[in-house]
Amino acid sequence: MRLPRPLHPGAWWVWALGLATAASRTTNPVLLLLVGAAVAYVVAARRAEAPWARGFKVYVCLGLVVIAVRVAFRMLLDGQYGEHTLFTLPELPLPEAAAGIRIGGPVSLEGVLAAAYDGLRLAILLLCVGAANVLANPKRLLKAMPAALHEVGVAVTIALSVAPQLVESGQRVRAARRLRGQAGRRFRAFREIALPVMTDALDRSLLLAAAMDSRGYGRTAAVPRRTRLLTGALLLGGLMSICIGTYGLLDSTAPRSLGVPMLLGGVAFGWAGVVLSGRRVVRSRYRPDPWGTPEWAVAGVGLLVAAVMITVSTVDPADLYPSLQPLRWPTLPILPAVAISLGTLPAWLAPPVRLPVNPARTPVRPPVEQPA
Amino acid sequence: MIRFEHVTITYPDASEPTLRDVDLTIAEGELCVVVGRTGAGKSTFLGAINGLVPHFTGGHLAGRVVVDGRDTRTHPPRELADVVGMVGQDPLAGFVTDTVEEELAYAMEQLAVRGPVMRKRVEETLDLLGIAELRHRALATLSGGQQQRVAIGSVLTPHPRVLVLDEPTSALDPTAAEDVLAAVSRLVHDLGITVVMAEHRLERVVHHADQVVLLEGDGSAVRSAPGLVLADSELAPPVVRLGRLAGWDPLPLSVRDARREAGPLRVQLASCHPLPEVPSVGAPLLVATNLVVRYGDLLALRDVDLEVPAGQVLAVMGRNGSGKSSLLWALHPAGRRQGGSVTVEGQEPAEVSPVPVGLVPQTPSDLLYLATVAEECGQADRETGQPAGTCRALLNRLVPDLPPDQHPRDLSEGQRLALVLAVQLTGAPPLVLLDEPTRGLDHLAKERLTVVLGELAAAGRAVIVATHDVEFVARTAHRVLVLADGEVVADGPTAEVVVSSPAFAPQVAKVLHPDRWLTVDEIAAALDGAGASR
Numbered sequence: 005m006r007l008p009r010p011l012h013p014g015a016w017w018v019w020a021l022g023l024a025t026a027a028s029r030t031t032n033p034v035l036l037l038l039v040g041a042a043v044a045y046v047v048a049a050r051r052a053e054a055p056w057a058r059g060f061k062v063y064v065c066l067g068l069v070v071i072a073v074r075v076a077f078r079m080l081l082d083g084q085y086g087e088h089t090l091f092t093l094p095e096l097p098l099p100e101a102a103a104g105i106r107i108g109g110p111v112s113l114e115g116v117l118a119a120a121y122d123g124l125r126l127a128i129l130l131l132c133v134g135a136a137n138v139l140a141n142p143k144r145l146l147k148a149m150p151a152a153l154h155e156v157g158v159a160v161t162i163a164l165s166v167a168p169q170l171v172e173s174g175q176r177v178r179a180a181r182r183l184r185g186q187a188g189r190r191f192r193a194f195r196e197i198a199l200p201v202m203t204d205a206l207d208r209s210l211l212l213a214a215a216m217d218s219r220g221y222g223r224t225a226a227v228p229r230r231t232r233l234l235t236g237a238l239l240l241g242g243l244m245s246i247c248i249g250t251y252g253l254l255d256s257t258a259p260r261s262l263g264v265p266m267l268l269g270g271v272a273f274g275w276a277g278v279v280l281s282g283r284r285v286v287r288s289r290y291r292p293d294p295w296g297t298p299e300w301a302v303a304g305v306g307l308l309v310a311a312v313m314i315t316v317s318t319v320d321p322a323d324l325y326p327s328l329q330p331l332r333w334p335t336l337p338i339l340p341a342v343a344i345s346l347g348t349l350p351a352w353l354a355p356p357v358r359l360p361v362n363p364a365r366t367p368v369r370p371p372v373e374q375p376a
Numbered sequence: 377m378i379r380f381e382h383v384t385i386t387y388p389d390a391s392e393p394t395l396r397d398v399d400l401t402i403a404e405g406e407l408c409v410v411v412g413r414t415g416a417g418k419s420t421f422l423g424a425i426n427g428l429v430p431h432f433t434g435g436h437l438a439g440r441v442v443v444d445g446r447d448t449r450t451h452p453p454r455e456l457a458d459v460v461g462m463v464g465q466d467p468l469a470g471f472v473t474d475t476v477e478e479e480l481a482y483a484m485e486q487l488a489v490r491g492p493v494m495r496k497r498v499e500e501t502l503d504l505l506g507i508a509e510l511r512h513r514a515l516a517t518l519s520g521g522q523q524q525r526v527a528i529g530s531v532l533t534p535h536p537r538v539l540v541l542d543e544p545t546s547a548l549d550p551t552a553a554e555d556v557l558a559a560v561s562r563l564v565h566d567l568g569i570t571v572v573m574a575e576h577r578l579e580r581v582v583h584h585a586d587q588v589v590l591l592e593g594d595g596s597a598v599r600s601a602p603g604l605v606l607a608d609s610e611l612a613p614p615v616v617r618l619g620r621l622a623g624w625d626p627l628p629l630s631v632r633d634a635r636r637e638a639g640p641l642r643v644q645l646a647s648c649h650p651l652p653e654v655p656s657v658g659a660p661l662l663v664a665t666n667l668v669v670r671y672g673d674l675l676a677l678r679d680v681d682l683e684v685p686a687g688q689v690l691a692v693m694g695r696n697g698s699g700k701s702s703l704l705w706a707l708h709p710a711g712r713r714q715g716g717s718v719t720v721e722g723q724e725p726a727e728v729s730p731v732p733v734g735l736v737p738q739t740p741s742d743l744l745y746l747a748t749v750a751e752e753c754g755q756a757d758r759e760t761g762q763p764a765g766t767c768r769a770l771l772n773r774l775v776p777d778l779p780p781d782q783h784p785r786d787l788s789e790g791q792r793l794a795l796v797l798a799v800q801l802t803g804a805p806p807l808v809l810l811d812e813p814t815r816g817l818d819h820l821a822k823e824r825l826t827v828v829l830g831e832l833a834a835a836g837r838a839v840i841v842a843t844h845d846v847e848f849v850a851r852t853a854h855r856v857l858v859l860a861d862g863e864v865v866a867d868g869p870t871a872e873v874v875v876s877s878p879a880f881a882p883q884v885a886k887v888l889h890p891d892r893w894l895t896v897d898e899i900a901a902a903l904d905g906a907g908a909s910r
Contacts, residue, residue, distance in 0.1 A: 183735050
């Protein structure tokens with residue numbers, strides 16, 4: 005029997021980003037809806053009972069809004085794109101200078117479909133990221149960061165917990181302010197609330213800093229001077245190479261050798277620097293999430309789906325981008341469809357979040373004998 | 377274990393050192409209670425033990441503090457984390473993670489303790505403090521006593537030799553405070569941990585203590601056995617003062633010791649009766665009926681009825697979360713209530729201006745936002761439409777000679793409470809409400825508050841105080857209302873309600889149970905009266 009345990013958050017993220025990459029390679033609505041269905045199925049099967057796991061609906065709504073906005077703007081601004089006119093909106097007359105821009109006018113089926121496909125793709129990308137957020141505890145992901153980024157992780161964790169505290173002390177101060185009557189005007193009211201809330205937040209952060217210091221936060225190991233210098237040089241060099249590489253990649257007039265090689269070199273240097281500077285931090289992890297077979301499997305599925313879609317899109321992209329001129333029904337290409345369906349495998353590959361309840365096996369209490 | 381060698385600590389911008397030439401040793405396995413008035417340097421003394429003073433707070437330390445052979449001059453707090461566990465006053469403010477288990481592991485992670493060892497120690501600590509069933513709970517959802525125990529557990533996991541606690545029970549109801557102190561006392565007995573603890577409410581801790589460090593207020597510190605220090609100190613808890621009055625030797629430190637000595641005193645008191653303290657009850661000033669307060673699906677007050685006559689001080693007691701604050705806020709028009717009606721002197725308070733209710737909230741500083749005491753007073757006068765100087769005059773009666781140009785944040789707890797009370801009294805409200813006013817007050821400030829509340833009641837006002845402090849209630853309140861789960865479970869004269877309750881009985885009542893005596897002053901007056909009439 006497989007025992008329930010949370011999957012490593014990294015594995016969920018690799019899987020979700022893999023599916024997102026796949027979705028970004030197509031505008032075929034059938035394939036996109038298939039990706040969405042796969043993601044939703046896995047979320048339904050492997051979601052934990054936790055506060056961060058309740059937000060999937062929000063991402064679905066957000067996706068629908070994205071599609072609606074996209075289509076609405078397309079209708080309003082550039083409706084006439086093909087020959088199948090659906091209806092005509094009243095047109096806003098614009099001066100000569102704005103030639104090429106049109107507001108209102110006829111709306112074509114092709115234009116609406118193009119906008120809907122595009123919006124759907126964006127919505128599915130959102131859904132993939134949302135699924136990762138829902139399936140993996142964001143704080144555990146921070147815990148799994150390399151040692152050198154430990155301080156950053158702690159800062160983010162604390163910042164996350166500050167927001168609800170600020171809300172709470174804001175509510176308290178507002179209630180207290182009502183005790184003194186509603187004398188203040190708008191600006192004064194802001195000052196009357198903001199000042200006590202800020203001092204409260206400052207006090208708390210000082211207390212927290214003192215508590216962390218007394219509990220050993222920030223203990224560092226002695227690192228020889230040469231290693232420190234090397235770390236600095238590696239990090240700085242890596243960062244500069246990444247900047248130059250990005251510039252080379254984006255500017256088409258730059259020499260070829262500036263692009264990809266510089267970028268890769270920069271990443272390598274930077275990574276070495278991060279690993280080396282991690283030696284300074286001496287700490288251990290309480291119950292770290294293991295990276296075992298299920299993690300490899302889940303992450304592998306994500307990578308596989310992405311790889312198939314990238315390959316198909318370079319070899320035979322025709323079915324991935326359904327034709328709008330002439331207008332055709334989208335088809336269902338077999339290979340991508342199978343690959344995306346494989347994306348639902350984590351619903352079985354990942355360990356369950358809780359033990360299955362089997363009502364038939366519930367032990368029955370032996371009947372109590374009635375005294376005669 | 378802890379050695380202070382001629383330690384003098386001076387904060388920057390301070391003209392006088394906070395601690396002056398402190399020279400003492402605290403031995404291994406001792407439970408040592410640090411006592412002294414507000415501002416006498418208790419927190420400074422505690423902070424010096426793990427190096428927070430002066431590494432974190434700034435200031436100058438002369439002499440040296442050595443803990444388990446490590447000098448705090450060369451070891452900052454983080455290098456002492458495996459020797460000294462430090463728990464601050466507000467446990468929630470010191471939590472770094474979200475759940476109980478992770479919080480317990482945090483300090484060990486920083487010290488790079490190996491994984492299997494961490495697992496084992498977390499389990500041991502959960503059992504030691506009796507919080508095993510809370511292991512997966514979010515820290516913010518725990519009650520005050522549970523949070524305090526988790527905070528203690530979170531510094532215990534690296535197996536420190538010294539535990540430093542700054543007022544561990546100040547926010548807790550009597551039962552939760554007992555739980556925490558029992559856990560601490562168990563650590564001392566079973567694990568031989570040295571505990572240094574600051575506490576205002578000596579009656580709660582002094583019978584656990586092996587040694588007392590008394591900070592005199594002029595910077596000097598004396599360490600000696602509890603009986604010796606308390607024999608002639610004004611800080612003594614009621615049971616010690618009772619012993620002094622009755623001439624018991626040695627002085628009892630616990631209720632149990634005192635009960636054994638109390639036989640003759642009982643006989644002596646048998647002929648006297650506690651003074652009938654309940655003032656003549658007039659027409660009710662406050663009438664509240666069917667009060668209902670809910671937060672989401674949590675019912676904080678369930679159909680509470682309440683009548684308070686003018687001239688009465690009513691204490692509202694009950695465990696943390698029983699609805700005390702909700703009741704006070706429901707009586708104020710600015711607070712929330714979902715049902716019921718409130719009238720003060722026959723009128724709906726929301727329709728009267730200025731509002732006939734003054735409420736001092738649990739965190740008084742929430743009300744203060746101006747830069748000086750004088751500005752706050754002027755603002756209060758304007759808000760209530762009173763002639764200028766009204767608030768200042770009230771403040772002068774509560775705390776004379778408070779410098780008008782001082783920033784409200786620099787005041788002591790007692791002074792700040794007085795300032796907020798004066799602000800709330802400016803409109804001369806007939807009904808005065810105070811939410812946990814004794815938190816952080818030393819005994820002198822508390823006595824002062826008792827006098828002030830008595831004066832307010834004598835002037836024909838009704839006063840309602842929500843509090844955990846049983847000794848304060850015994851001295852101050854005419855009547856006690858006990859809330860549990862949003863309902864009134866007891867309501868009556870202080871002596872009646874309090875004497876029969878195991879949690880809310882003051883020490884004197886416990887010693888002389890089942891006779892109805894509440895305070896040492898009462899007994900002294902009765903004995904005087906009996907002597908005079910003979």
